[in-house]
Each structure stands twice: as structure tokens, then as C-alpha cells.
Amino acid sequence: MMMDSMQTPSATRTSPEISTDIHTDILLLGGGIAGLYLLKLLSNLGYDCILIEKDQLGGGQTLQSQGIIHGGLKYALGGNLNAESDAIKEMPDRWRKLLAGGETVDLSNTKVIAKTQHMWSAGKFASKFTSFFASKLVRGRIDKLKKDQMPALFQAPQFTGSVYKLTDLVVDTPSLLNNLCQGVEQRILQGEATAFSSNETGTITSSNVTLSDGQSIQIHHQAVIFSAGAGNESLTNLAEIKDAPMQRRPLHMVMAKHNLPYPLYAHGLGTGSKPRITITSHATDDGKMVWYLGGEIAENGIDRDSESQIIEGKKELNALFPWVDFSNTEWATFFVDRAEPLQQGLIKPDCSYAHNERNVIVTWPTKLTLAPNLGDRVLALIEQQGVTQNTYSNELSRFPKASIATQKWESLFV
Ligand SMILES: Cc1cc2nc3c(=O)[nH]c(=O)nc-3n(C[C@H](O)[C@H](O)[C@H](O)COP(=O)(O)OP(=O)(O)OC[C@H]3O[C@@H](n4cnc5c(N)ncnc54)[C@H](O)[C@@H]3O)c2cc1C
Structure with missing residues (x-):
């Protein structure tokens, strides 16, 4: 200086x-x-x-983010409902006001790619989250969907779990x-x-x-x-x-590019207290769609090289959606750090x-x-x-x- x-x-x-x-x-x-x-x-x-x-x-x-404007519910999985969930919970409504224009920061030219976000759980995991779905915190912010209200992907007869609609939204980050x-x-x-x-x-x-x-x-x-x-x-x-x-928390993100007719914006629940996978969908310039995979797969994949992470991504999608044919999917991965103020641990x-x-x-x-x-x-x-x-x-x-x-x-x- x-x-x-x-x-x-x-x-x-x-x-x-x-x-x-x-x-x-x-x-x-x-x-x-x-x-x-x-x-x-x-x-x-x-x-x-x-x-x-x-x-x-x-x-x-x-631009590497998934663009999810969320109210923090995914952090409250497993019944751990604390102040952390409070700090963020007003944000989806606040963003809706900004997106409507008329606020000091006018975001009315920002594209919203999904007005709602979903959370799904395969049948066998649902009971683990009973206290979460029954808690006061989630009241009014989450709706259990009937089969015919679910995103098309989950309407397949092979899917036997539950799907919930969240009030969160997803924005197109370039716009x-x-x-x-x-x-x-x-x-x-x-x-x-x-x-x-x-x-x-x-x-x-x-x-x-x-x-x-x-x-x-x-x-x-x-x-x-x-x-x-x-x-x-x-x-x-x-x-x-x-x-x-500052602290860095690294991620190894996975991209699956395909022509499947399933835009998906959803957290998949697993056995842990964090989403097993978070999928957002993004249109590409060549007219295809990328499923962008975050959540546990990205956090746990930081020691894998790209090839092993792609193998993991394929395994994960095939396990979650065995009725979908991913054979014409192209794959890529990259590492990115989340940069944040240093926290204990x-x-x-x-x-x-x-x-x-x-x-x-x-x-x-x-x-x-x-x-x-x-x-x-x-x-x-x-x-x-x-x-x-x-x-x-x-x-x-x-x-x-x-x-x-x-x-x-x-x-x-x-
Ligand atoms: C993979 C991933 C997914 C995420 N998904 C979500 C999500 O869905 N929802 C959500 O709410 N959050 C999400 N996040 C978190 C969110 O993306 C970040 O918190 C946020 O983007 C950080 O913004 P920033 O402006 O601080 O940093 P950055 O976006 O990193 O911007 C910093 C900028 O500063 C520039 N720069 C660096 N050094 C200098 C310098 N010396 N002088 C001038 N410029 C400099 C860089 O080039 C860069 O353009 C995600 C994060 C990651 C990594």
C-alpha cells in the first residue's frame, strides 16, 4: 500500500x-x-x-451457479431448523418483487427459467423426512404434488416416490x-x-x-x-x-447434455441431511439441454478426476431414473471454488x-x-x-x- x-x-x-x-x-x-x-x-x-x-x-x-433463488429449505432437511434457515427464507419473495420491477434494483429484464423448484424423494427415503415436512417452518412453502401435477419425468409409472413443490425460483444468470x-x-x-x-x-x-x-x-x-x-x-x-x-469450499460440477424432453429443477433427497443431487436445466446454443448436477455429487467429487466424476454422474442418473435412456448424453465436468468468509470448521x-x-x-x-x-x-x-x-x-x-x-x-x- x-x-x-x-x-x-x-x-x-x-x-x-x-x-x-x-x-x-x-x-x-x-x-x-x-x-x-x-x-x-x-x-x-x-x-x-x-x-x-x-x-x-x-x-x-x-455464471457457474445453478441460479436457484431459494428460501433455505434444503438446509433444514433432517429436522435441523435453525436461524440459518431464517436468514434466507425471505429471499424468494424479495426476488419476486425485484423481478416485477419498480424496486431500486429493477430486475424486470431478467429471465426466470423456473417459477418453482421441486424436491423429490424415492419412496424408501420419505419417512426420514417426516419431521421436516411436518414442521412449522415448511408450512406454506412446500406442497406435496399428486401424480398428475408432478414434472413429466416423475409421471412415469416406475416412479413411486413423492414430489414436493417449493416456492423457490430459478433465474437465468446471464440475463x-x-x-x-x-x-x-x-x-x-x-x-x-x-x-x-x-x-x-x-x-x-x-x-x-x-x-x-x-x-x-x-x-x-x-x-x-x-x-x-x-x-x-x-x-x-x-x-x-x-x-x-476467506475460505474456499470446492465443488466438482457435472453437466449432462441431451435431447430429453425433461426440464428439471429439483433437489433429490437421499439418506443424508443434504440433497443427494440438485438438478437444474439450461438450454444450450445448439438447441439441446444441459442437466447441471450439484449437491452431494459435486461436494463428494472433489477428489475425483473428471473421468471418474462422469462415471459417478452416469451411475447416479441411472440409479435415480432407471426408466430414462441416457445413452445419447454428452458429459463434462469442471471444478469451482465457493469463496466465502472464513468459518470455524x-x-x-x-x-x-x-x-x-x-x-x-x-x-x-x-x-x-x-x-x-x-x-x-x-x-x-x-x-x-x-x-x-x-x-x-x-x-x-x-x-x-x-x-x-x-x-x-x-x-x-x-
Ligand atoms: C457451482 C456453484 C453453484 C451455485 N449455485 C447457487 C445457487 O443455485 N443459488 C445460490 O443462491 N447460490 C449459488 N452459488 C453461490 C453463488 O454463486 C455465489 O455465492 C456468488 O455467485 C458469488 O458471487 P461474487 O460476486 O461474490 O463472486 P464471483 O461470481 O466469483 O465474482 C467475482 C468477480 O471478481 C473478479 N475478480 C477477481 N479478482 C479480481 C480483482 N483483483 N479485481 C477485479 N476483479 C476481480 C472475477 O473475475 C469475478 O468476475 C453457487 C456457487 C457455485 C460455485
Whole structure:
């Protein structure tokens, strides 16, 4: 971190017409769901913001996510109904409001690919979850379906288990990111912060950024938000932030690409207290469908190589749906880390995270679902810091812009 003793409050200055010095109220580093949601929220509230993305928007975890906006019921399986389930349970309704438009963050151009999510259990496992399905927590949030109401896949006579409908929804993540970029495209630059300058009190007053075309710019700001997912680790080191350690929880995701007429958005219950498998379905550019497999198979597959994980994926789908012919299915896998605030025992965090140290806010949404909740926390910290709203005459059109990444199923099947 560089020290700069000649600071004037950037909020009261305007930038020269064309200069490598840029002035903004809030600088965001990292353009996944956290950075883009916060950019949109804070810009709409009147703050001047600039976001720097190192690579491509959403290319970390966000476009790899299953897009499920869930109320946390899957964490309450096995009767363990605690505060964790409370923190997230308002989220599907909150998202429905955002998706309807008219909120500060208007998500009305985001595609919803499933308005409901399902949970199924093969007959022999159903009794294990009796207390879960009977609990107060699930009341009004889960409906047991009759055979003719079930997704087509489960209407086969061979399926003898139970299917439940959840109030959760699934969003198309590229359209979500597209929606969040609308109107702020010029403010999303591609580059990387290489150094921070601070004044004598430790406040970071400017960030040196190398843009992807090699230009170097100095961004003067009142507050900096680290929204770089796994990249927060190196940013906190660079800025000497002491109290925001990170953990990674790896996954080995499986993709099964086919022509089967079964779009499925469902958690399959097994014998454990986590879903044995979570399946979401995504249309591919070549007119097929990918079943994207998460849950236990992805968590337990981190020590398998891709070939062994594909064998496991085939075994799992054949065991779960023996009446379906998967012989014309193409397979691919990839590893991805969930980046989160460090928890004792490396367990899953309960809620979104925003840590304020000097004028830096380190964020991890911990779930796509919790982005609005993260927005509330960050906004409260920005107001607490006393960040003021200003208008600057920055000329941003000449700087390289970050584009939205593509999803793995468009790049990994060749
Ligand atoms: C496989 C998988 C499935 C998931 N499914 C779901 C789900 O269904 N529902 C749900 O609610 N949650 C889900 N999650 C969790 C959710 O995806 C993440 O919590 C969320 O996407 C994290 O967003 P983020 O913006 O913090 O990080 P990211 O999406 O990783 O974005 C960080 C961005 O910062 C950029 N960056 C990195 N370093 C720097 C730097 N130094 N400077 C500038 N930019 C930088 C990266 O290139 C990246 O674009 C899933 C996660 C995974 C991995």
C-alpha cells in the first residue's frame, strides 16, 4: 500500500476533462453478482460508482451457479431448523418483487427459467423426512404434488416416490447480469487494481488500476468495495485488511447434455441431511439441454478426476431414473471454488457478509440468493461512512469495458 500525504477530499473535486485521474464516490473491484448488484443499487441511489473487473463479468462463481433463488429449505432437511434457515427464507419473495420491477434494483429484464423448484424423494427415503415436512417452518412453502401435477419425468409409472413443490425460483444468470449492467455499461471497466494509496489515517483515497489495454489510471474515491469473490483474498492482502479472512469450499460440477424432453429443477433427497443431487436445466446454443448436477455429487467429487466424476454422474442418473435412456448424453465436468468468509470448521456461512475496515468494505454474498441482503448491509455501511453523492465529469468511453462471460456448457462441450 502506498502512502500519500497530499490528500484533498475527492468528493469535492471534479476531474479534468481528459486525464488518467478519475474521480468517483465508490470504487467496486470485481463484477460477479455482488459487484454488479451493488453497482446498480448504489448508482440508482445517486452515488457515482465505477466497477473494475479483472477478467469477464460473472466468470468466477456467478455464471457457474445453478441460479436457484431459494428460501433455505434444503438446509433444514433432517429436522435441523435453525436461524440459518431464517436468514434466507425471505429471499424468494424479495426476488419476486425485484423481478416485477419498480424496486431500486429493477430486475424486470431478467429471465426466470423456473417459477418453482421441486424436491423429490424415492419412496424408501420419505419417512426420514417426516419431521421436516411436518414442521412449522415448511408450512406454506412446500406442497406435496399428486401424480398428475408432478414434472413429466416423475409421471412415469416406475416412479413411486413423492414430489414436493417449493416456492423457490430459478433465474437465468446471464440475463440477470445483463439486466444489472443496463444503464451502467460505461462504468464497468476491465482491468486490475495494482496499488492503493492511503492518507495518514489509513483511509484509502485512491487506487491505481492497470486497464486491460495497458493504460494506467488513478481512481480517487471515498469508499472501496471488494466484490471479487475468490479474488478478495489478494485484494485484502494488498490493502492490508486484517479482519476479513476467506475460505474456499470446492465443488466438482457435472453437466449432462441431451435431447430429453425433461426440464428439471429439483433437489433429490437421499439418506443424508443434504440433497443427494440438485438438478437444474439450461438450454444450450445448439438447441439441446444441459442437466447441471450439484449437491452431494459435486461436494463428494472433489477428489475425483473428471473421468471418474462422469462415471459417478452416469451411475447416479441411472440409479435415480432407471426408466430414462441416457445413452445419447454428452458429459463434462469442471471444478469451482465457493469463496466465502472464513468459518470455524470451514462450514457453510449462514448469511451474506460485509466487513468494514477503514473505508474498505469486503463482501461475499455467500449465495446468489442473498445479493439483496448483501445490498442492505453494504448500503448501511456506506451511509455509516458518510459517503457523499457527487457528479463528476469523467470521460469513460475511451477505456476498455468488461463483457459478460459465457457459461461452461457453451465452452466445455466441443
Ligand atoms: C457451482 C456453484 C453453484 C451455485 N449455485 C447457487 C445457487 O443455485 N443459488 C445460490 O443462491 N447460490 C449459488 N452459488 C453461490 C453463488 O454463486 C455465489 O455465492 C456468488 O455467485 C458469488 O458471487 P461474487 O460476486 O461474490 O463472486 P464471483 O461470481 O466469483 O465474482 C467475482 C468477480 O471478481 C473478479 N475478480 C477477481 N479478482 C479480481 C480483482 N483483483 N479485481 C477485479 N476483479 C476481480 C472475477 O473475475 C469475478 O468476475 C453457487 C456457487 C457455485 C460455485
